[in-house]
Amino acid sequence: MDLTDIKGIGKKKKECLQRLSINSVSDLYNYYPKEYEDRSKKFMLSSNIDENKHYFEWTIESKIYMKYSRKSTISYLYASENEKKIKLIWFNDKFSPRKLKIGETYKFYTKVKTDGQNFECYNPMFTNLKDLSIGSIIPIYSLTRSITNNNLRNFINEALKYYNMDENFLGNKLIRKFEFSSKLSNLKEIHSPSSIIKLKKAKSEIKIVDFLKELIFIYLMNKENYYQKLDLEYNLDEILGKLDFELTSSQYKSLVDILNDINSNSPMNRLLCGDVGSGKTIIAIISMIIFGLNKYQSAMMVPTEVLASQQYEKNKDFIESFGLKVSLLTSSTKNKDKIKMDLKKGKIDILIGTHALIVDDVDFNNLKFIVADEQHRFGVRQRQSLYQKGSNANYLTMTATPIPRTLYLKISKLLNLSQITELPKGRGEIRTEIILESMRNSIDNKLKKVLAEGRQVYIVSDSIDSDDKNSVENLYSYYKSNFREYKVKKLHGKLKSIEKEDILKEFSKGNIDILISTTVIEVGIDIKNANTMLIYNANNFGLSSLHQLRGRIGRGRYESYCYLICEKFNEKSKLNIIKNSNDGFEIARKDLKLRGAGKILSTIQHGKNLNDIDYFNLKENEINLCFEIFEFSKEENFKNINLKYLENYFNIDKGIVLN
Incomplete structure (x- = not known):
C-alpha cells in the first residue's frame, strides 16, 4: 500500500512526508509525537x-x-x-x-x-464548542515545510485503519499475563489520547516492547557463532608511555575490556559509556593504533565535520608517532579521490570522518575495527553501511548518555558494556553561575578579566539571525563593537564546511579570543585554553544540552566559568540543577523528572522513531518488567514472540548488536 492511498496524501504531500523519513503507511502510524499539549x-x-x-x-x-x-x-x-x-x-x-x-x-x-x-x-x-482540538490532549509532531500538525494527525488516524497485524510482537498469552494492550490500541492512544493516565500506560508499553525486542535479539545473536583469529601483537606500556597524561583507572579498565574482546575468538561489540569530558575518545584512538600496528584498518565515524576535523587534528601527531597513516574524510575534503585510492590500497591505517565514510565508492582494504562516536546521531542504515565495508569487523560504540545502575547491572549480562566513571586528572574546576541579562555590565567585566589572562571564551545562543536580541548575529555585533581589542568570530550551521573548519582551527590555535556559536560546538570540541562559556537564553535549552555545552570548558588546568544568562530567574528554575551539579547522571535523572524526557537507551534502540523521541525512556519499574517478560519468554523458548517480525525488524543488523 502506497502513502498516496491514504486520504489527503497526494504526490506533493508524499514528498514532504519523505523528508520526515515517512516512506510507508507503517512509518506514518509509527511516527510518534515529540510532545503533548494538554488542553483537556x-x-x-x-x-x-x-x-x-x-x-x-x-x-x-x-x-x-x-x-x-x-x-x-x-x-x-x-x-x-x-x-x-x-x-x-x-x-x-x-x-x-x-x-x-x-x-x-x-x-x-x-x-x-x-x-x-x-x-x-x-x-x-x-x-466552536464541538471541536475537540480544544478540550482534549493534543499530540505535537516534528514537522517539515508544507506539513502541518493537523495534516499529520489526520494522515495518521487514517493510516491506523490499515494497521499491519504482522507488527504485533507479543502473543495473546503474554498480553493477558502481563495485562498489556495490543500495539494498535496503544498507537491509537498515543496519537489520540483519551486521558493522561491511559496515554502514560500506552507510551510505557510501547517502549517496554521495543526494549524487549532488543533483549531477545541480543540474546539470540549471542547464541550465533562468529569467529575471528587476529592474534594482535602490541606493547601497551610503550603505547601508554607516549601519552602526556595518565589514564584514569576506569579508562584503563575500559581499554583492557576492549583488548580482551578483540583478542577473543569472536568479533567485539562493546558499548563504552562515559560522561561529558571523561576521555572516551582516547580509548578508541589507542585501540585503533593497536589494529594499525597489526596491519588492520580502523574507521571512526563522528556526526559533524567540525568534530571530525577536531579529532583528526588533535590525534594526528600521536597516531603518526607509531609510523601509521591517518586521514580525514568529510564531504568538504579536497583530495577525496586520492584518500579513497590510498584507502583501497591499504595505505591508510586509520580513517576519521563523517557520513562521507559510508559513500558507495569508499572501499577499505582490510577494515577490522569501527568506532561510532556520539553514535545516536546516526541512523541505523548509516551505521550498517559502515559495518558492511569490513568483514566481521570489531565494533565499538561510544555515548555520553548515562545509564542508570539498575539498567547497567541487568543489561550487562547480555551486552558488553564499559563505563568511564571519573574525569581525567588535572582538569580545572568549573564554576557555574546564573546571571540576569540586566547585569550585562557585570558579565562584560568578568569576560574582560578572563581575556586579559590570555584565556578564550565561548558564547552560545539558541538562534542564528532571528529578531532575538541574543541571536548569534546580534551577539556578534555587540561583542565586536564592545571588545574591539579582541578577535571575535561567529560559528553556526549556515556557514560552509570549510569556513567552520577554519574558524575552529584558528580558535584551537588561540588566534580567536571570543567564539560566538550555536550548539554546533555541543559535542567533542576540546580546547584547553577556553575556560569560560556564556550561554544566552539559557532557559531555552534542555538540561542535557546545557551539560553537554558546559563540557566544552574545564578541559585544561585553569579554573573555568560557565555563566547561564536569562531574562528571568527564580529559586525553582531548572538552571539551579546545572548550577549545583556536574554529575551527568544526576542531571539526566532530574531532566527526566522535569520533562518526563531524556534518553537512556538511545545507544541500543533500533526503532527510528523511538530513537528520535526524547520522552521514550525507561524507568526502573519498566526495566524490571521488561526483564520479567524476557525471562518468562525465554523459558517458553519464545513461542509467544513474533520472531519473524523480529528478524524483519532488525534486518541486516545482525552484525552490529549495539547499533
Missing part, C-alpha cells in the same frame, strides 16, 4: 491565574473595535464568563475576530493577563 481541563477566570495557556469557554459580548497606526492594526472585542469580562486582542489580524458572533459561546486556548480585576488575552486560538 477547562479553566475559569481568576485573579491568580498563571502565565500558561489554558482552555476557557467565553461568550462574545461586543462588536469588533479597531485601532490603526502606521506600523500595525489592533482588533479587539469583549467576551464574558459569568460576571467577568475579558478583552480579546488581535495584532495585525482583522479576519480572525470576524468569525466570532455576538451571543455565541466558543472554546478558547490562550494565556490570560490580569491585574487582579481586568483580564486580557492576545491572539487567542478558538473553536
Whole structure:
C-alpha cells in the first residue's frame, strides 16, 4: 500500500512526508509525537491565574473595535464568563475576530493577563464548542515545510485503519499475563489520547516492547557463532608511555575490556559509556593504533565535520608517532579521490570522518575495527553501511548518555558494556553561575578579566539571525563593537564546511579570543585554553544540552566559568540543577523528572522513531518488567514472540548488536 492511498496524501504531500523519513503507511502510524499539549481541563477566570495557556469557554459580548497606526492594526472585542469580562486582542489580524458572533459561546486556548480585576488575552486560538482540538490532549509532531500538525494527525488516524497485524510482537498469552494492550490500541492512544493516565500506560508499553525486542535479539545473536583469529601483537606500556597524561583507572579498565574482546575468538561489540569530558575518545584512538600496528584498518565515524576535523587534528601527531597513516574524510575534503585510492590500497591505517565514510565508492582494504562516536546521531542504515565495508569487523560504540545502575547491572549480562566513571586528572574546576541579562555590565567585566589572562571564551545562543536580541548575529555585533581589542568570530550551521573548519582551527590555535556559536560546538570540541562559556537564553535549552555545552570548558588546568544568562530567574528554575551539579547522571535523572524526557537507551534502540523521541525512556519499574517478560519468554523458548517480525525488524543488523 502506497502513502498516496491514504486520504489527503497526494504526490506533493508524499514528498514532504519523505523528508520526515515517512516512506510507508507503517512509518506514518509509527511516527510518534515529540510532545503533548494538554488542553483537556477547562479553566475559569481568576485573579491568580498563571502565565500558561489554558482552555476557557467565553461568550462574545461586543462588536469588533479597531485601532490603526502606521506600523500595525489592533482588533479587539469583549467576551464574558459569568460576571467577568475579558478583552480579546488581535495584532495585525482583522479576519480572525470576524468569525466570532455576538451571543455565541466558543472554546478558547490562550494565556490570560490580569491585574487582579481586568483580564486580557492576545491572539487567542478558538473553536466552536464541538471541536475537540480544544478540550482534549493534543499530540505535537516534528514537522517539515508544507506539513502541518493537523495534516499529520489526520494522515495518521487514517493510516491506523490499515494497521499491519504482522507488527504485533507479543502473543495473546503474554498480553493477558502481563495485562498489556495490543500495539494498535496503544498507537491509537498515543496519537489520540483519551486521558493522561491511559496515554502514560500506552507510551510505557510501547517502549517496554521495543526494549524487549532488543533483549531477545541480543540474546539470540549471542547464541550465533562468529569467529575471528587476529592474534594482535602490541606493547601497551610503550603505547601508554607516549601519552602526556595518565589514564584514569576506569579508562584503563575500559581499554583492557576492549583488548580482551578483540583478542577473543569472536568479533567485539562493546558499548563504552562515559560522561561529558571523561576521555572516551582516547580509548578508541589507542585501540585503533593497536589494529594499525597489526596491519588492520580502523574507521571512526563522528556526526559533524567540525568534530571530525577536531579529532583528526588533535590525534594526528600521536597516531603518526607509531609510523601509521591517518586521514580525514568529510564531504568538504579536497583530495577525496586520492584518500579513497590510498584507502583501497591499504595505505591508510586509520580513517576519521563523517557520513562521507559510508559513500558507495569508499572501499577499505582490510577494515577490522569501527568506532561510532556520539553514535545516536546516526541512523541505523548509516551505521550498517559502515559495518558492511569490513568483514566481521570489531565494533565499538561510544555515548555520553548515562545509564542508570539498575539498567547497567541487568543489561550487562547480555551486552558488553564499559563505563568511564571519573574525569581525567588535572582538569580545572568549573564554576557555574546564573546571571540576569540586566547585569550585562557585570558579565562584560568578568569576560574582560578572563581575556586579559590570555584565556578564550565561548558564547552560545539558541538562534542564528532571528529578531532575538541574543541571536548569534546580534551577539556578534555587540561583542565586536564592545571588545574591539579582541578577535571575535561567529560559528553556526549556515556557514560552509570549510569556513567552520577554519574558524575552529584558528580558535584551537588561540588566534580567536571570543567564539560566538550555536550548539554546533555541543559535542567533542576540546580546547584547553577556553575556560569560560556564556550561554544566552539559557532557559531555552534542555538540561542535557546545557551539560553537554558546559563540557566544552574545564578541559585544561585553569579554573573555568560557565555563566547561564536569562531574562528571568527564580529559586525553582531548572538552571539551579546545572548550577549545583556536574554529575551527568544526576542531571539526566532530574531532566527526566522535569520533562518526563531524556534518553537512556538511545545507544541500543533500533526503532527510528523511538530513537528520535526524547520522552521514550525507561524507568526502573519498566526495566524490571521488561526483564520479567524476557525471562518468562525465554523459558517458553519464545513461542509467544513474533520472531519473524523480529528478524524483519532488525534486518541486516545482525552484525552490529549495539547499533
